[in-house]
Amino acid sequence: MSTMRITGLSSGFDTDQMIKDLMKIEQSRVDTVVAQKVKVDWTIESYRETSNVLRSFTDSYFDVLKPTTNLRSASFFDVYAAKLTAGGVTNSAITADPLAGATATTVSFESITQLATKDSWKSQGVTGDFSGDSDPTFTLNLTTINDAITSGKNTFKFSFDGVEKTITLDGGYVGLDGDPLVDGSPQFTTELTSKLNTAFGTGFSASVVDNRLVIGNSESAHEMKISGDLIGELGFTANQTNYLNVNETILGAFNLAGDQSFSINGVDFTFSETTTIKDMMAEINNSNVGVLISYSTISDGFTLASTQTGEAFNIDLRDANGNVPDGSGNSFLETALKLDTTGRTAGQNAIFSVNGVQTSRASNTFTLENVQYTLNQTYTEVDAINVNITADNTDTIIENIKDFVESYNKIIDDISGKINEKALRDFQPLTSEEKEALSEDEVKLWEQKAKAGLLSNDPILSKILSDLRTVFYEPIDGLNISMKDIGISTSSNYKDNGKLVIDEAKLKDALVNKTDQVIELFTKQSSTTYSDTDRATRKSENGIAYRVYDILQDNIRTTRSSSGKKGFLIERAGVKGDTTEFVNEMQKRIKEYDSRIADLLDSLSSKEESYYRLFGNMESVLSQMDSQFQAFLGQLGG
Structure with a gap:
């Protein structure tokens, strides 16, 4: 609540103005602390700008869900591409994917007689008629x-x-x-x-x-x-159906008392009458015997299938007496689950002819000469399917590397710019009164200059820059190839602060003729984990991509380390959407300034009150003196 005061009646002074002038000195102390707080807010913004740049860079070049743009993945360097034709027409019966170590070659598939399949035992009509x-x-x-x-x-x-x-x-x-x-x-x-x-x-x-x-x-x-x-x-019970309720027990579902036993691939299973159908299936599926069992309400039947294709993975199913269920017995498999050989489709190998040689594989996906092939359908046409492996992706990979280098260089510009920026001491944060006296554009220009140098020589940013520079010239244990050998090096101009430059001709030659070495140079991964304290060993063994990724994680990681810490930038200034947004080192300083400002404002209010009391007392004294003087004049007149 504001206080209405009538001052200066006796003295004739403009007391309010005099007190305002006196309070300007006191207000300047508050303004100084407010300005310091504003600078901390600006510093947080600047830190977070860098964090966002690093996070965007990480998402673009180190995302495991995007292998073709993930520098840590060999797929990023898939120089070779496959073209499949039969009789000059593109054919989809086969898919070919060149792997690390692939070379230019041509392979002919004359036929695909059969595809690899899984062994499958199926039943239907398990519950049979609808019973009460x-x-x-x-x-x-x-x-x-x-x-x-x-x-x-x-x-x-x-x-x-x-x-x-x-x-x-x-x-x-x-x-x-x-x-x-x-x-x-x-x-x-x-x-x-x-x-x-x-x-x-x-x-x-x-x-x-x-x-x-x-x-x-x-x-x-x-x-x-x-x-x-x-x-x-x-x-009947409410909403009862004629299909099996997998939550029922063996006794309830099949009216079978006692234990029920059988074996799958040599592993014995025994279930009591109180075991539910659901639990029975779960135990089988979690037993690692190479099969999966399921129940379908569509067919009202069970399906027992091998987890892998090929004859070698066919299921050996036997009843409690060791007999293969063929439908003629009265075992639990036959009478309850209705699984027997009459509903079996045995698994088979893929059979195909490649380069004139008939061969087979247990899986439809296999590798020949560092190319992964997948058979999608049978093929018995006259024209063979020709698979041509050529280095068609080289230009695409070079463009991706150029994009990476361009983004990396922008990070160097951003960080070095903040580290080397000089503070303009004559430009401090504006007070509310000062902002009111300026136009919006003038305020923006002023604040732009006032924000200069906030992170000048900042230790965290300086370390990031230093760590990134060493990534590209320190040797990698076990490799006899360097970034310079493949045409990527740091700029010789010291003003570039360690930016990368590319010799495209040298890079292209390395991608075509030293593909495996280039992949190792980038994707080699240390056996020492990221969380291990022996970071020096990890760094020396890691390839370029993992080295850069580790530096990024050291600074923008939002998960906590064994010591309970997040990334350096996150601990310092936090990140939006995380608990650190409001709990970080800089926010602690903000709270300290808020406390100091509150104390100063309390002191300011008390000081103003004291001035008014002082001038009020002066007015009272002057009023008394005036009254006495008027009385004295009255006596003289008498």
Whole structure:
């Protein structure tokens, strides 16, 4: 709340102005600290600008998800390209990918007789017909069904392959010889069969087996679902389907008590009756026996497939007695999972003819003379598929390297510019009053000069620049090739601050004739990990790309090291979107300045009050003196 004051009545002084003038001295102390805080804010911005430049550089040239632009990947240096034709026309039956060490060559595939496949055992109709409650204590009873129908619960909803219809039962069912059990009532099952066939067409049948109502269809692999009022009396549960519930136990799903055993590829499996189907499949899949098992509601069946193609990886499946399930036995594999040789498609090798030689491979993807081939389809045409490997990608790689060097040189410009920039001491942050006296353009120009030199000789930026310079001329352990040997070197002009220059002719020659060495020069990776304390060994063993990447990570890493620290620039000034945005070394200084400014403002307010009290006292004294003087004059006049 502002205070209204009436001053100078006795003295005639402009007390407010006098106090404002006196307070300017005090305000200047606040302005000085505010200016210091503003400089810290600007410094944070400048640090973050550099962090963003380094992060963008990292994303462009060191992203593992982009191998063709990732300098740490051999794919960046794929000089050789493959062209596949048959009879002069591009052919897609084969895919060819030149790898490190590839050379110019031509390969002919005369035929692809068969592709490599996985061994697969498939079943269907596991659950078979649609059955009601398997609870042995439940009893289907005509009296119970009739009573429910009489009370109005005479319908249920039945869904067949997604088409739902309401089935209405007439009731009044009588068992044979008055027996209330449904087993002895063809009247009930005959009516239910008729109702289902009328609703959905022919093929349905209703029967009672082991005290369970069974609804069947002459065709397999149909989805059936039941719901509604009457289902409880019929022995079904709400929304029950005819497909296997993988969360059910072996006992509940297959009505099999006791342990169930079998072996896959020589590994024995035993599951208790309380094991769920889901857990059984998970144990098999996690056992590393080279197979995967799954259940499909579409086919209502299991699929047991090898994880790799080829005859060598065919599945050796045997029941508890060591027999291969062929459909004639009564093992768990055959009766419950319905897996047997009748549903098996054995895995096979790929068979093809290359350069006149018939050969085979377990996989459709294989390597010949440092070229990775993938067979996509069979091929038996007259014209052979010719694969021509040539150094067609050289120019593209050179352009990518030039882009890298250009981006790298911009970083050198950015960092060296900030380190070498001189501060303009005559230009300090403007106060609010000073900004009001200037135009917007004048303020921008002033602040541009005031920001100069904020990171002059900064130790973090200086170290980044120094580390980057050493990357390109220090030798790499185990290699007899350098960056200079492939046409990339640092500029001889000291004013360039270590920028890179390229001899394109020399670089092209190295890419074509020393491909493997060039790849090693960039992508060689030390056995010493990034988190290891022995950084000197890691640096000496690392190739150029890993050296540069390590320097970038040292400074902009947002993950914490074993000591709990993030990158140097991140610790110093933070980064937006991370906890360091508000918790970093520079923010601590900001908080200190905020505290000092608050204290100074409190002191400023107290000082202003003291001045007003001082002048107020003076006014009181002058007023008293004036009163006394007027009284004295009055006495003289008397």
